[in-house]
Every structure is written in C-alpha cells, then in structure tokens.
Amino acid sequence: MKKTHSCGTLTADQMGEKVSLMGWVQRRRDHGGIIFIDLRDRTGLIQVVFDQEKSKEIFHLAESIRNEYVVAVEGEISPRSQETINPKLTTGEIEVFVDSLTILNSSKTPPIYIENDIDVDENLRLKYRYLDLRRPEMQEKLFLRHKIIKNIRDFLDLEGFWEIETPVLTRSTPEGARDYLVPSRVKSGSFFALPQSPQLFKQLLMVAGTEKYFQIARCFRDEDLRADRQPEFTQLDMEMSFVNSEDIMNIVEKLIVDIFKKVLGKEVKYPFLRLPYREAMSRFGTDKPDTRFGLEIQDISKLVADSEFKVFTGALASGGVVRGINAKGASFSRKEVDDLTELSIKLGAKGLAWFMVGPEGLKSPINKFFKTEQLEELSQKMNAEDGDLLIFVADSQKVAEEVLGRLRVHLGEKLNLISEEDNFLWVTDFPLLSFDDGEKRYVSNHHPFTSPVEEDINLLEEEPLSARAQAYDLVLNGVEIGGGSIRIHRRELQERLLKLLGFTQEESYEKFGFLLQAFEYGTPPHGGIALGLDRLIMLMLKARSIREVIPFPKTASASCLLTDAPAPVNTEQLDELFLRLELPEKEDDESEEKGC
RNA sequence: GGAGCUGUAGUGUAGCGGUUAACAUGCCGGCCUGUCAAGCCGGAGAUCGCGGGUUCAAUUCCCGUCAGCUCCGCCA
Numbered sequence: 001m002k003k004t005h006s007c008g009t010l011t012a013d014q015m016g017e018k019v020s021l022m023g024w025v026q027r028r029r030d031h032g033g034i035i036f037i038d039l040r041d042r043t044g045l046i047q048v049v050f051d052q053e054k055s056k057e058i059f060h061l062a063e064s065i066r067n068e069y070v071v072a073v074e075g076e077i078s079p080r081s082q083e084t085i086n087p088k089l090t091t092g093e094i095e096v097f098v099d100s101l102t103i104l105n106s107s108k109t110p111p112i113y114i115e116n117d118i119d120v121d122e123n124l125r126l127k128y129r130y131l132d133l134r135r136p137e138m139q140e141k142l143f144l145r146h147k148i149i150k151n152i153r154d155f156l157d158l159e160g161f162w163e164i165e166t167p168v169l170t171r172s173t174p175e176g177a178r179d180y181l182v183p184s185r186v187k188s189g190s191f192f193a194l195p196q197s198p199q200l201f202k203q204l205l206m207v208a209g210t211e212k213y214f215q216i217a218r219c220f221r222d223e224d225l226r227a228d229r230q231p232e233f234t235q236l237d238m239e240m241s242f243v244n245s246e247d248i249m250n251i252v253e254k255l256i257v258d259i260f261k262k263v264l265g266k267e268v269k270y271p272f273l274r275l276p277y278r279e280a281m282s283r284f285g286t287d288k289p290d291t292r293f294g295l296e297i298q299d300i301s302k303l304v305a306d307s308e309f310k311v312f313t314g315a316l317a318s319g320g321v322v323r324g325i326n327a328k329g330a331s332f333s334r335k336e337v338d339d340l341t342e343l344s345i346k347l348g349a350k351g352l353a354w355f356m357v358g359p360e361g362l363k364s365p366i367n368k369f370f371k372t373e374q375l376e377e378l379s380q381k382m383n384a385e386d387g388d389l390l391i392f393v394a395d396s397q398k399v400a401e402e403v404l405g406r407l408r409v410h411l412g413e414k415l416n417l418i419s420e421e422d423n424f425l426w427v428t429d430f431p432l433l434s435f436d437d438g439e440k441r442y443v444s445n446h447h448p449f450t451s452p453v454e455e456d457i458n459l460l461e462e463e464p465l466s467a468r469a470q471a472y473d474l475v476l477n478g479v480e481i482g483g484g485s486i487r488i489h490r491r492e493l494q495e496r497l498l499k500l501l502g503f504t505q506e507e508s509y510e511k512f513g514f515l516l517q518a519f520e521y522g523t524p525p526h527g528g529i530a531l532g533l534d535r536l537i538m539l540m541l542k543a544r545s546i547r548e549v550i551p552f553p554k555t556a557s558a559s560c561l562l563t564d565a566p567a568p569v570n571t572e573q574l575d576e577l578f579l580r581l582e583l584p585e586k587e588d589d590e591s592e593e594k595g596c
Numbered sequence: 597g598g599a600g601c602u603g604u605a606g607u608g609u610a611g612c613g614g615u616u617a618a619c620a621u622g623c624c625g626g627c628c629u630g631u632c633a634a635g636c637c638g639g640a641g642a643u644c645g646c647g648g649g650u651u652c653a654a655u656u657c658c659c660g661u662c663a664g665c666u667c668c669g670c671c672a
Contacts, residue, residue: 033629047632067622084630092632109623111606119608123664176672196672223671224597346599346668447672501672545665555664 001072001102008044012093014077019096021046022072022104024134026114028065035062039073039096040114042139046091048073048098058101068107068114074100122547126561129552141549144263145537149216151259152236159251161212161238166201168194168218174511175448175501177221180231183577194220194232197530199447200515202239203487206526207518214238216533225556227545228479228535232554236536238484239528245470245486248529249274249426252474252482256424264540266422272474273425280427285405287427290478293417297404299323300392303377309369311353315394323400324353324392326382327411332356332389340391343410349393349403357388409478422539425475432456432469433500441502446471448501449494449515450485451527457493464500474531481536484529491519 003022010019023041035050050062065071075096086092111128112120116137125132132138153163172179172193179193195201197219205213217237225231240248253270260266273291280289283296301321304312312322332340341352355362355378362375362384370378382390391407393400412418432452433442444450446469452460456467471485488494494516498508509516534546547553554560574580 027632027634029631029634031629031631031634032627034631035629036631036634038632045632049630052629081630084632086632089632109606113607113622121603121607121664123603124607126664174672177670199672221671224669226671227666229671444672450672556666557663561664 001074001100003072006043007039007041007046008090010046010077010091010094010096012079015079015094017077018074019077020072020074021048021096023070024107024114025065025067025069025071027067028062030063035059037062037065037071039071042143044091044136045089047086047089047095048075049095050098050101054097054099058098061101061103062098065103066107066109068110069103070105070107072100072102072104073098123561126553126555129562133551141537141541141543142551144541145549147263148259148537148540149533151262152214152216152255155255155258156212156214156238159212159254161214162210163215164205164210164213165215166195166198166205166217170195170201173200174503174507175444177223180220180222183579185577188578196221197235198237199449200512202237202528203449203515203526204518206239206241206489207521207523209241209524211241211524213240213528217530222558225554225558227547228538230534230546230550230553231558233546233550234533236482236531236533237528238530239526241524241526243486243525243527245428245472245527248484248486248527249472252529252531253424260422260540268422268424270424275425275427276429277427277431278429281401281405285401285403285408286478287430287473288475288478288480289405289425289427290409290412290418290423291425292419292421292423292477293412295325295327295408295411295417297323297325297401297408298382300378300381303381304370304374307370307374309353309366311351312392312394315396320394320396321400322392322394323404324382324390325404325408325411326384327389327391327415328385328417329387330389330411330415331387337389340407340410344391344393344403344407347403347406348399349395353392353394355384355390357384357386357390359386362390423477427473427475428471429453430469430471430473431465432467432471433464435465439502442500444497444501445469446483446485448497449487451488451493460496460500470527472529474529476536476539479535479539480532481539482529482531484527486525486527489519489523489525491516494519 001020004020005014007021007023021039023039026038026040026045029036033052037048037050038045039048050059052059073096075098077094078097080093080095110131112118112124112131114131114134116135118135133142156163169182169192172181172191177196179196182192182194184190184192195217198215198217202213202215215237217235218232219235220232222231223229253272257268257270260268275289277287280287282299283289284291285297299321300323301316304322305316307313315322337354341354344352353364353366355364357363357379362379367375378384378390384390393403395403430445432445432450434445435441436443442464451470453468453470459467469485471483473480474482488497495508498512499505503511534550537549538546541549543549552560552562559566
C-alpha cells in the first residue's frame with residue numbers, strides 16, 4: 001500500500017476518489033457502533049470513519065487504536081451530510097469511509113499533548129522533542145525555516161553568489177568568544193577549534209577570487225546562553241570583493257525585503273534607516289535601538305547647570321551629563337515611580353530624579369532646587385504635558401546612556417508603546433577600537449580584520465579611539481541580527497592593527513601568518529556580513545526564543561535533554577587522545593561510562 | 597561566576613505545620629451509530645525534584661543541592 005494523498009490537502013474536489021492515507025491518530029471518538037478517527041499528517045487532519053456494519057473485522061481493529069498510533073487506511077472520499085460538516089477543519093466537508101486498515105505502529109500515551117498552545121514544562125518538550133515537533137505550530141516553524149533558507153539560497157544564487165563550505169575543524173584564534181575545542185588524535189597535544197564564524201576562510205575565498213560567497217554556516221561559541229543565544233547557531237555568512245559598505249547594506253536590504261515578501265507576504269519598508277553609532281547611543285542609549293516607539297533620551301545638562309540641585313551639578317562638575325526621558329502619559333503612582341528608581345539603581349544609576357507632570361506643571365520633591373523659569377524651560381525641552389512622567393539620570397555619559405537606554409525599553413513595554421511592525425535599521429560609524437580597562441589594551445569592537453574608515457587611518461597611532469570602523473550592524477526591533485564590515489586587505493595595515501591590539505610581531509605571525517601571507521598575493525578589497533539566522537527567523541515568526549525555531553536546542557546550561565549530551569567518555573577514548581581529566585573536587589559517585 | 601522565578605498523579609494546577617493530598621484533563625474498563633474538546637457510568641494513578649535541619653509532627657518552615665526558565669557578567 002502506498003500513501004496516495006496527504007490528509008490536510010483533501011477537498012471536495014476528490015469526491016468519490018479512492019485514497020490511501022497514512023498518518024498519526026490525533027483522536028478517536030468511539031460511539032459504540034461507529035468510530036471516528038482524526039488522522040493527522042504534516043499537512044493537517046481529516047476524519048476517517050469506521051462503520052460496524054461495513055466490516056466487523058476492521059471495526060474491531062479500529063477499537064484498539066489509541067492516540068498517536070500510526071495507521072494506514074484506504075477508503076473513499078465521501079461528502080458529509082449538511083449537519084455534520086465541521087467548519088473548523090479545512091477538510092471538514094468530507095470524510096473517508098474506511099474499507100482497509102493497517103496499524104503500522106502503536107504508541108504509548110505521549111507525555112505531552114500533540115496540539116498547539118500547550119502549557120507544559122520546557123523540560124518535557126525538550127526531552128521529548130520529537131513529540132513536541134509533531135505539534136502543528138512546530139511543524140509550521142520547521143517548514144517556514146526551510147522556506148526562508150531556500151529563499152535565501154535562491155536569491156543569492158540569482159545575485160551571483162556561490163555557496164561554499166568551510167571547515168568545521170579549524171584552528172583556535174585569539175580574541176572573541178571562548179572556543180569549543182576538539183583534540184587531535186593524530187597530532188597529540190594539539191587541538192582543533194570549532195569556528196565562531198567562518199571569518200578568515202571567507203576572506204581567503206576572496207583572495208581565491210570567488211568574488212561573491214555565501215554559506216549557511218553553523219557557528220560555535222562556548223559562552224553562556226540567553227533566550228536569543230545558543231552555543232551553536234546558524235549564520236548566513238556573506239562576503240564580496242570590490243564593494244563598499246553601501247553595496248553590502250544594499251544587497252542585504254534587498255534580500256530581507258525579498259524573503260519577507262516571499263515567505264511571509266509582508267512588505268518591508270526600505271531603504272532602512274542608517275543611524276551613526278554615536279547618535280544611536282545618545283538618542284536611544286544602545287547600539288541596537290528599538291525604534292518602534294519614541295521615548296527618546298534628551299540631554300538637559302546645559303539647562304540644569306546652574307540649578308541648586310547638587311546631584312545634577314555635581315555630576316556635571318565631574319564631567320558627566322544629565323539626561324532624561326519623558327515617559328509620555330505614564331501617570332504612574334508613587335509606588336510605580338519608586339519601583340522605577342529601584343530598577344535604575346539596579347542598572348547602575350545612583351538614583352533617579354523625576355517630575356510628575358500635572359495640570360499646574362512639574363511636581364517633584366526636588367522642585368525647590370529649581371527656579372520657576374528653569375522648570376518652565378525643562379517642561380518645554382521635554383515636551384511635558386499633563387499625565388507625563390519625566391525621569392533623569394545624572395552620571396557619566398556612559399552610565400546615563402546605558403541606564404536610560406534600558407529604562408526606555410522597560411517603559412516602552414510597560415506603557416505598551418511597542419507596535420507590531422518590523423522595524424529594520426543599520427547602525428554605522430562604530431568606533432574601530434575601545435580600551436579594555438581590565439586587560440589594559442585596545443580591543444576591536446567588531447573584529448581585528450575590520451578596516452578603519454580611510455580618512456581615519458592616520459589616527460590609528462596617535463588617537464586610536466577616534467578612528468571609525470567601516471562596520472555596520474543590522475538591527476530589527478531592538479535585536480542585533482547581523483553585523484559586518486569592509487575588511488583590511490593589505491598586509492601592512494593588518495599588521496598595524498594587530499600591533500595596536502597588543503600582539504607582538506611573533507604572535508601575529510604565529511596566529512595569523514597564513515592570512516598575512518595571503519594578503520601578499522593580490523588580495524582584492526572585500527567586505528561582508530553575517531546574519532544570525534536563528535534570531536532573524538525567531539523575529540519573523542514572532543517566537544519568544546530562538547529555541548522555538550531551532551529543532552534541537554540546548555538548555556541554559558548548554559546541554560541537550562534529548563540525548564543527554566554532553567556526557568562523559570570512557571578512559572580508552574581519553575587515552576587515545578592522551579588526555580587526562582583533572583576535575584575540581586566534588587563528591588561525584590559513578591559518573592563514568594555513559595556514551596551516546 | 598552572580599541574582600531572581602519555578603519544581604505536587606502522565607499533563608496542567610490547587611492546597612496546608614497534623615487532610616484519606618484536591619480539581620481538571622489524560623489513561624484503563626463498561627455503555628452508546630454522527631461525533632469532531634463526543635457523552636454517560638465506574639476505576640487505577642503522587643516516595644509533593646533530591647539531601648539535610650527545625651519540630652511531637654514537614655509536601656508545607658529553614659539550609660543546601662539538582663534541573664528548567666529569565667536577567668547581569670561573558671558573547672572579536
């Protein structure tokens with residue numbers, strides 16, 4: 001017997017046709033003399049009917065069927081009588097009268113319901129992921145993920161990109177995230193690292209003359225997890241030769257517009273806003289602003305400079321700033337304002353100055369430190385209206401931006417100001433370097449292969465922090481979904497950068513010699529970008545976590561509840577690799593010999 | 597590494613210093629020929645995450661631990 005049709009695709013057009021269906025039993029309704037089964041496959045449900053009078057034998061077999069049994073049925077597509085049509089089912093006008101039944105497999109009662117909108121511990125969903133993935137909403141996610149990736153491939157193919165694979169076993173390079181290491185058996189004592197991204201290989205592909213490269217690349221970073229971070233994740237990795245930043249941003253915009261249109265049927269507005277890093281920080285307090293709502297940060301430093309309020313003037317005197325947000329229409333209670341203050345302190349502020357706006361103007365315990373005309377000016381600058389709440393942080397610029405940036409998002413959510421639209425933007429003009437106080441050296445903001453802006457190259461040695469990078473981040477709804485840059489393609493400049501980052505010449509040659517050498521053989525100017533596919537798909541499908549769009553994700557402690565990985569290995573395996581474990585003392589009973 | 601939240605039949609929840617640990621759903625059995633969240637009747641099912649402490653008595657209070665989730669650090 002062959003499956004001839006899919007359950008959810010059958011319509012009244014096939015009326016009278018004999019069909020053979022195979023799938024899972026969603027539900028059985030046994031009325032004694034007649035049994036209904038909702039048969040499910042990945043396309044949907046259809047009702048199949050067993051009539052006692054048609055065949056005692058088949059009917060008897062049908063009585064033994066339970067949920068999630070896998071069955072094959074043959075029968076005729078029949079119309080339902082008017083009263084028995086089920087408008088909730090796409091196949092609700094028809095049903096299949098069964099004249100042959102085979103039970104292909106039985107099933108235990110599943111630990112989770114195979115249906116949408118279940119409210120169940122994520123533990124269970126992950127442990128029985130194969131059942132969780134049977135649920136229609138998860139199947140939809142798998143399908144759309146497939147569609148998105150297929151569209152990306154089609155689009156980039158038409159644009160002349162070649163999909164090229166790069167190694168997963170590669171070498172550990174300094175900078176960046178913690179590497180996952182893989183010991184070499186053949187070269188004892190040496191290790192491969194799993195790639196954090198195919199960065200250097202894609203640059204070498206440009207040296208190799210491939211001009212336009214892309215890859216749906218699995219990347220690995222051994223860092224702690226978040227709702228939008230997994231230790232292994234998928235990037236759409238791209239690189240092009242003979243291009244500038246604009247070229248790359250343009251092609252990515254086209255790509256995004258194309259997949260939103262083709263997969264979701266949504267029109268995305270473009271070109272995307274380009275926001276210089278400095279402006280993003282001062283207006284939104286973050287380098288990945290959510291611009292779906294207002295509540296922008298205002299600077300009132302000048303305005304309050306000659307007030308009597310020591311918290312403000314003190315911060316200004318030590319080189320800080322006073323900045324604030326008008327929480328439009330917040331009309332918070334005193335308790336809510338106190339909670340907000342507490343949150344600010346948790347975020348790193350020393351406190352929160354606030355004014356409630358009433359019909360007579362600003363009201364606050366700190367009113368007395370300001371002259372009437374100062375309050376008036378403040379009102380105007382902040383566009384204060386009855387019912388608003390003005391909040392201010394006085395601190396270093398860095399702290400004020402950071403705290404207000406977070407408060408802004410918090411308020412946006414609390415005040416329900418965030419619209420459902422998809423809001424893309426580019427953040428550009430990042431500083432090339434920052435100074436790491438802990439390590440006492442300059443570190444790359446993007447990565448060490450990012451090219452400075454041409455006219456800033458001469459700043460590198462005397463004023464390194466002022467040099468801008470030819471880098472750009474793509475942000476969607478306040479989530480960073482990608483970043484890229486124009487790369488350095490000349491050995492001399494790359495060596496200068498590495499030196500600036502604190503690498504000795506020996507270290508540079510040892511770690512990056514292959515790249516520096518490659519640059520000596522006619523490397524074209526090039527640049528690229530990597531998009532976090534899981535995050536993009538999560539946002540496209542309005543999922544709450546990337547775990548929802550990754551078939552087999554890991555938990556917050558980076559383990560797989562389905563396979564129980566990672567797991568100990570036996571000593572023979574370690575011996576082959578010349579490895580010996582030296583674990584921190586901890587009463588561990590019998591954790592040896594598990595394997596997978 | 598740090599903080600917070602959660603953990604009670606298969607599942608989702610309730611509960612309380614002393615109970616026969618409750619409800620819904622699922623499961624099992626019976627009845628039932630038009631249901632589609634089928635219905636009716638009956639039944640089984642819980643070492644209250646784990647360990648320790650306080651107490652005459654702990655699922656309940658305390659401490660620790662494990663697991664999951666969220667956030668901070670970390671994530672070129």
